[in-house]
Amino acid sequence: MQILLLEDDIALNKAxxxxxxxxxxxxxxxxxxxxxxxxxxxxxxxxxxxINVPNISGLELLKxxxxxxxxxxxxxxxxxxxxxxxxxxxxxGCVDYIKKPFHIAEIRAKIxxxxxxxxxxxxxxxxxxGLGKLTKKEKLLLxxxxxxxxxxxxxxxxxxxxxxxxxxxxxxxxxxxxxxxxKLADDIIRNILDEGYTVTSLIPQKAEEKFQTxxxxxxxxxxxxxMRLKVEREVLLKKSTTDxxxxxxxxxxxxxxxxxxxxxxxxxxTSLSVILIDLxxxxxVNDRHGHNxxxxxxxxxxxxxxxxxxxxxxxxxxxGEEFIILLPNTxxxxxxxxxxxxxxxxQELDCPLLGMRTASFGIASIRKDDTLTSLxxxxxxxxLKAKALGKNRVEIYQPSRKHLYPETLYx
Numbered sequence: 001m002q003i004l005l006l007e008d009d010i011a012l013n014k015a016x017x018x019x020x021x022x023x024x025x026x027x028x029x030x031x032x033x034x035x036x037x038x039x040x041x042x043x044x045x046x047x048x049x050x051i052n053v054p055n056i057s058g059l060e061l062l063k064x065x066x067x068x069x070x071x072x073x074x075x076x077x078x079x080x081x082x083x084x085x086x087x088x089x090x091x092x093g094c095v096d097y098i099k100k101p102f103h104i105a106e107i108r109a110k111i112x113x114x115x116x117x118x119x120x121x122x123x124x125x126x127x128x129x130g131l132g133k134l135t136k137k138e139k140l141l142l143x144x145x146x147x148x149x150x151x152x153x154x155x156x157x158x159x160x161x162x163x164x165x166x167x168x169x170x171x172x173x174x175x176x177x178x179x180x181x182x183k184l185a186d187d188i189i190r191n192i193l194d195e196g197y198t199v200t201s202l203i204p205q206k207a208e209e210k211f212q213t214x215x216x217x218x219x220x221x222x223x224x225x226x227m228r229l230k231v232e233r234e235v236l237l238k239k240s241t242t243d244x245x246x247x248x249x250x251x252x253x254x255x256x257x258x259x260x261x262x263x264x265x266x267x268x269x270t271s272l273s274v275i276l277i278d279l280x281x282x283x284x285v286n287d288r289h290g291h292n293x294x295x296x297x298x299x300x301x302x303x304x305x306x307x308x309x310x311x312x313x314x315x316x317x318x319x320g321e322e323f324i325i326l327l328p329n330t331x332x333x334x335x336x337x338x339x340x341x342x343x344x345x346x347q348e349l350d351c352p353l354l355g356m357r358t359a360s361f362g363i364a365s366i367r368k369d370d371t372l373t374s375l376x377x378x379x380x381x382x383x384l385k386a387k388a389l390g391k392n393r394v395e396i397y398q399p400s401r402k403h404l405y406p407e408t409l410y411x
Contacts, residue, residue, distance in 0.1 A: 001025045001147070004044040006036050006061070007077070008053045009247060016048070019104050020111075022224050024149055036061055041068050046111065051078035051085060059088055066093045073114055077102070079244055082292065101244045112147065112161075126185035137162050138180045145189065145199045150220060154196040245295055246302035249316035254324060257314045258372040261328055265366050272366040273335035275325040276379040277342075280358045280391045282321040289353065297354060304349065308342055324376065332365045332396050339363060339394040347392075358392035 003020060007013040008031050017027045028044070030036045033056030036049075047065055049058035058076055065072050076089045079100035089097055096110050125142065127134070134142065140162045145153055155173050159165065162176070177197060181189055190198050241253035249257075264270045279301065286294040298321070305315045305323065314326040327335050339361040346359045362383025366375055378397040386393040 001045040002043065003027045004036065004039070004042070004047045005029045006031075006033065006047075006049045006053060006058060008032060008050060015104060016107065018227075019108065022227055023108065024151075033057060033061055037064065040064060045073065046114070047072060047074040048107075049074060049076055051076055051089070059085070059092065062089065062092050062094055075107075075110065075114075077107075125188075127183050128185050131183045134180070134183060137176060138183065141176060141180055145197065149199050151224070152192045152196050152198050157196065243317040246298055246317050248302050248305070248323070249314060251316070251318070254314065254316045254318075254326065255372055257326055258375070261326065262366065262370065264328075266368065270329055271331055273327045273330045273332055274364055274366075274375055274379045275327065275335055275339050276318065276362040276364075276376060276383045277323040277325070277339075278360050278383055278387070279321040280360055280387075285354060285357075293353065297351065297357070300349065300351075301346070304345060305342075308345060309338070318376075324379075332363055335363045335365070336394055336396055343392065343394060360386040360391050361394040362386060362397065363394065364397040 003025050005013065005016060005027050007016065013029050013031065017029050020027045032054040037056055049061055051058040062074050062076065065074055074094045075096045075098065076094045077098045077100060086097060095114060098107060098110065141158060144157065144161050155170065158173055159168050177189065188199050188201065190200060192198055241249055243250045261272045265272055285297065309315055309325060312328055316324045318324040343359060343361060347356055349357065351357060360383055362379040364375055364378035364382060382395040382397040386395040
């Protein structure tokens with residue numbers, strides 16, 4: 001199947017592409033809406049569009065595609081759960097909608113349910129003259145075999161797809177296959193002993209080639225399945241350690257990195273500093289402009305952090321509008337220099353709707369008896385000091401906190 005994929009998250013784009021290509025699909029990928037618009041019109045059996053992409057949104061492209069071809073199959077993906085966006089997508093004519101984050105198997109299952117058979121493939125299948133057209137179940141079975149060309153279509157798959165999960169006897173399933181085979185001009189369906197059936201080619205093969213081809217097909221199917229599992233593990237790992245909105249690391253990953261850096265500190269004496277960042281007065285952004293605008297700013301801020309810090313620095317979302325940076329081999333003074341430069345960068349971010357935004361920063365460094373909680377707690381105290389002294393400031397943790405803050409903080 002020819003598939004057009006629009007997804008601006010590079011890692012997710014590549015993961016989806018790999019899995020779909022393992023399913024024998026040809027996938028053309030794009031990272032922004034304008035590139036897709038320039039590639040249209042083009043013949044694709046399925047379009048998979050992320051709604052929130054640069055330049056031209058997925059919803060705009062959905063309308064353009066269906067205006068050109070009202071029979072086109074378009075699937076939308078987005079982290080946006082706004083009901084209005086859902087209704088608009090279905091109103092324009094998308095066939096399905098997937099909410100991020102999703103398991104990679106979900107998108108495969110949804111594609112399979114669409115019953116799309118590439119026109120060039122099905123047009124090459126010839127029927128014997130005088131035996132009539134294929135019945136609905138025979139056509140569903142042929143579709144299933146062509147969609148999984150080179151792989152084993154199990155009896156369970158036939159029962160699920162053709163008979164809509166209705167339990168069927170083995171004799172009934174085999175009888176359906178025999179009827180389909182009888183109507184096909186060429187013997188293209190191969191039996192996989194005790195497993196099911198496969199179509200490896202639309203060109204009939206000689207009997208002496210059959211055994212070798214079946215063995216090769218099994219090995220190739222096993223290789224593909226192993227590769228698919230590997231990709232799915234990679235995607236699951238990314239999902240388990242990544243914040244879905246900002247695509248920064250979450251607390252699970254931050255804890256993991258801290259434990260590693262803690263051992264380096266204890267064994268080798270290497271330094272580790274942490275910067276805790278809070279976006280000033282961010283609640284007012286959500287209250288005045290809505291969470292969608294707030295989420296867009298958080299994404300922009302996250303991308304700014306990724307480009308600002310070093311490759312070895314660990315950047316995470318700590319919660320809400322709080323972010324955390326672990327800086328290996330970095331003293332408090334060096335961390336303070338980074339934070340001051342970042343403070344200026346935040347003020348220079350281009351946000352016409354929101355105006356100039358600021359952030360406050362708290363810094364602390366690791367001690368021998370530290371846990372992640374105790375280290376972050378000290379950085380948080382420094383952050384509270386920055387807030388209390390007027391915000392848009394960088395503060396390093398100092399002991400005797402009560403001597404540093406207005407007494408109102410403790411009332």
